[in-house]
Amino acid sequence: MAVIRDVIPAFELFQPTSVDDALSLQARHGAKAWVLAGGLDSFDWFKDRIKRPEVVIDLSQVRELRGIRADANGLEIGAMTTLTEVLRHPVVREKYGILPDAAEAAASPQIRNQGTIGGNVSQDARCWYYRGGWPCYRAGGNICYADTPTGLNREHAILDANRCVAVNPSDTAPALIALDAKFVVRGPKGERVVNAEDYFIGPSIDITRMTILKPGDLLTSIRIPSTWAGSQFYFEKARDRKVWDFALVNVAAAVVTSGSAIERIRLVVNGVAAHPVRLTAVEAAVQGKPRNEETAKMAGELAIQGAEPLQYNGFKVPLMRNLVMRAIRGAAA
Secondary structure, X not given: OOOOOOOOOOOEEEOOOOHHHHHHHHHXXXXXXXXXOOOOOHHHHHHOOOOOOOEEEEOOOOHHHOOEEEEOOEEEEEOOOEHHHHHHOHHHHHHOOHHHHXXXXXXXXXXXXXXXXXXXXXXXXXXXXXXXXXXXXXXXXXXXXXXXXXXXXXXOOOOOOEOEOOOOOOOHHHHHHHOOOEEEEEEOOEEEEEEHHHHEOOOOOOOOOOEOOOOOOEEEEEEEEHHHOOOEEEEEEEOOOOOOOOOOEEEEEEEEEXXXXXXXXXXXXXXXXXXXXXXXXXXXXXXXXXXXXHHHHHHHHHHOOOOOOOOOOOOHHHHHHHHHHHHHHOOXX
């Protein structure tokens, strides 16, 4: 199906100045409305005319959604805070260094200046069939074009595929899960707080969405507890180009050691499934073990159990294994 690259279709623009006003607009216009954060994902959809909302709700004027607030219990980051602000914040850099590493890896400086933390974790799949307007499962059709004998699937899933094999493209998502972050969502039924790893969903739950957000819901902030502040962190992103490219695989780890042994750890990979994957089996297996080559090899092999590569992405299996090994060894090694 040819993609029509033309002027963006007309829509009615609203720029609310409060969260309450934004929620009211969403309730009024329902599925006809599109919520705009930094716009980097949204404008791709609009300019290709794949998405044609009648109403766009621009959150750029909602000041309460911006900024980073730190206290003894941790941090709260407004969903509209830019990746550049996250990257430069002194407390984030000092105590939660894995997050600025992930934010910096997400894109070029120009994109980080515009892109928001809420937008980065909430962006849609980047599968070219889906983004090109092909009627695949995720778009409401009855086929996955990437998972066919002639499908192009080099960047697609090796874990937890269920009809759709698109992957989650976020770099900050695995870092936030490693930090045990909580996502604050407001909607028609009020406010709810969910664990970061529960914010993301796979195709077995809902093939049309990558997060728990439904029409009328709004991600307002991200809370990071002090639990993992000052831990030993590791983030690495494997990609084709150093700047402005999505991850083939990335890994995020927060580790606390006692002597040479791993006392506790959170380990997350992304780019391998429709949601970031927390490797709980690996976490349990390495707890109490020394942070050395033997433990790293064991962790790497355990991490890839159950992987089912497609025709062109078999390289992701050893890539994921090696990134997990490097995370267990740590930055010094």
